[in-house]
Amino acid sequence: MPAKPTTPQQLQAIIDSYDTFMFDCDGVLWHGDHLIPGTIEVLAYLRRQKKHIIFVTNNATKSRRSYKGKFDKLGVQAEVDEIFGSAYAAAVYLSSVIKLPKDKKVYVIGMKGLEEELDEEGISYLGGTDPADNTLKSFDLPFTPDPAVAAVVCGLDTSINYTKLSKAFQYLTRNEGCLFIATNEDSTYPTNGGLLPGAGSISAPLRFSLKRDPVSTGKPHATMLDCVKAKHNYDPKRTLMIGDRLDTDIQFGKNGGLDTLLVLSGVTHESDISGPNASPIAPDYVVDSLGDFAVLVMNELNSVLEIGNKERREEDNYIRLREYGGDGKQMTRDRTDCSEDDKAQNERRSDNLTETEKKIFVMSIL
Numbered sequence: 001m002p003a004k005p006t007t008p009q010q011l012q013a014i015i016d017s018y019d020t021f022m023f024d025c026d027g028v029l030w031h032g033d034h035l036i037p038g039t040i041e042v043l044a045y046l047r048r049q050k051k052h053i054i055f056v057t058n059n060a061t062k063s064r065r066s067y068k069g070k071f072d073k074l075g076v077q078a079e080v081d082e083i084f085g086s087a088y089a090a091a092v093y094l095s096s097v098i099k100l101p102k103d104k105k106v107y108v109i110g111m112k113g114l115e116e117e118l119d120e121e122g123i124s125y126l127g128g129t130d131p132a133d134n135t136l137k138s139f140d141l142p143f144t145p146d147p148a149v150a151a152v153v154c155g156l157d158t159s160i161n162y163t164k165l166s167k168a169f170q171y172l173t174r175n176e177g178c179l180f181i182a183t184n185e186d187s188t189y190p191t192n193g194g195l196l197p198g199a200g201s202i203s204a205p206l207r208f209s210l211k212r213d214p215v216s217t218g219k220p221h222a223t224m225l226d227c228v229k230a231k232h233n234y235d236p237k238r239t240l241m242i243g244d245r246l247d248t249d250i251q252f253g254k255n256g257g258l259d260t261l262l263v264l265s266g267v268t269h270e271s272d273i274s275g276p277n278a279s280p281i282a283p284d285y286v287v288d289s290l291g292d293f294a295v296l297v298m299n300e301l302n303s304v305l306e307i308g309n310k311e312r313r314e315e316d317n318y319i320r321l322r323e324y325g326g327d328g329k330q331m332t333r334d335r336t337d338c339s340e341d342d343k344a345q346n347e348r349r350s351d352n353l354t355e356t357e358k359k360i361f362v363m364s365i366l
Helices: 008-016 039-048 062-072 085-099 112-120 161-175 198-210 222-231 247-255 290-325 337-354 356-364
Strands: 020-022 054-056 083-085 105-109 124-127 151-155 181-182 187-191 194-197 239-243 259-263 285-287
Touching: 008 290, 039 054, 039 290, 054 151, 054 222, 062 083, 062 112, 083 085, 083 222, 085 112, 085 151, 085 181, 085 222, 105 112, 105 161, 112 124, 124 161, 151 161, 151 198, 161 198, 181 198, 222 239, 222 247, 247 259
Parallel strands: 020 054, 020 239, 054 083, 105 124, 105 151, 151 181, 239 259, 259 285
Antiparallel strands: 187 194
16 A cells, blocks of 8 residues: 655655656646646645656647646646657657657658647658548559658547558558657547547557557656656656556656656546555555645745744844833834834745735735
């Protein structure tokens, strides 16, 4: 059974043990378009502790810049370089891990987000959203593969069709050494309307026809961590992976030699990690949600308030000394002025806090 920290001391010990925190998004930070309580405050707390934050997601339909729009909409601070999606991982795998020669191209089954990430990494490509791949005119027309295509990349494609699969198959069987890459192999894709076939269903026909498995650049495969390492400097022994799925997030951490923390705010229940039917994939820690760490934010606020109160008491003592031992000319500042100045000082201390924390902070000193 994984450790379940409950006290502030136990929770802070986890924070102190790591320099880098990798987060899954859906089920950890939010559900659909709804933030999980405490997300903003806890992430801000980690930043104040000078921690390195990386968001890793198997979403291959959006580029990092597009995905950042969701962070912004929900009020979650995130830089583009902190977001690592499986589409970006595929592009980084080509550009930085295997170092695809500049004169080579890839054939894409995927959507605009994947194309944007390939553009960012300077990878030339065919297919993707090209309307020419939407129809197959005839089975008898000869197809001449572009000899420059050295890889086929498959991501989630809501416009998948037989033409795209046929072209990908031709490249993989006729271009010698052509790489077969899948952004991720998720069996399902969660939407507000329910589960739909995931990116794994796009590459599955090719796997069946080719009798060949692709290189996957998504969780839980260690290849994704190779891609993260190509862009981020981190020590695996000082890195914690936080997720809500055992078979992707937690296994991802295990495959990369990272410690792992499971949140029960997503698809996994406590019965999945304990009892006779427990999964063999065991995290190092488990908490109910990321919001469990919010107690550390409140402790931090209380500490700041205590410092402010201590300084106020010292100032009051100083005023008393001046009142009883001064020359009268220096008694121009009364207690009301001092109190207002102290409030202003405390409010300045809260400049680095989130809006929610500021409200709590200001209400506490009024």
